[in-house]
Amino acid sequence: MRLLAAGVALLLAGCEIYAVPAPIPCPGQRQGIFTFQGALITPAGCPWASSQYQTTFSFPGAISYATDGSNEAWLCVDAPHAEPRTGTHTGDHIDVEYRTFLSVGNCTCPSDAVRAAGGCTCPPTSPLSSCTCPVALVEAITGDLSVVPGGKHFSGRQNDTVTPPPGVDLSGGACDCQVTCSYSYTVEATSL
Helix, strand or coil: CCCCCCCEEECCCCCEEEECCCCCCCCEEEEEEEEEEEEECCCCCHHCCCCCCCCCCEEEEEEEEEECCCCCEEEEEEECCCEEEEEEEECEEEEEEEEEEEEEEEECCCCCHHHHCCCCCCCCCCCCEEEEEEEEEEEEEEEEEEECEEEHHHHHHHHEEEECCCCCCCCCCCCCHHEEEEEEEEEEEECC
């Protein structure tokens, strides 16, 4: 779960125009606008990533429910390019997730053949360590909304699971960051 604000500068007709894309609009009926706060609770899940974990995070966002009578729910991050986390709600219990592919660093591979099969790149000075490998990430957030004086409160957990991306052949072994692992955060938020 990494949040980045990106700016794009364009040179057009001799003028510089700066554009920061808006987040994808949050569907449904808004249940509240929040500042979500997370704290790492299980850092040992992916030992290769000890230097890459965010031990805490904070982001603005919203929770929305479908208006068509279904139980669809969204947790939307207010950041450029952010896609809504989608899922369901049962009453005010929410289960949403986000799936993406990314590259992680600080990986170690057992052999050059495994490195190549995993699609990993390593520096020439350390051909089997300090590698960067493609992975799939599922960020699942589950928790409960409750009414508090002046608004609503969300209390839950974010579980991040890292797996090899589709098409990676692990039959001959795997670089350490392409072995399935997970880590978790507590997540709290009170509506603004």
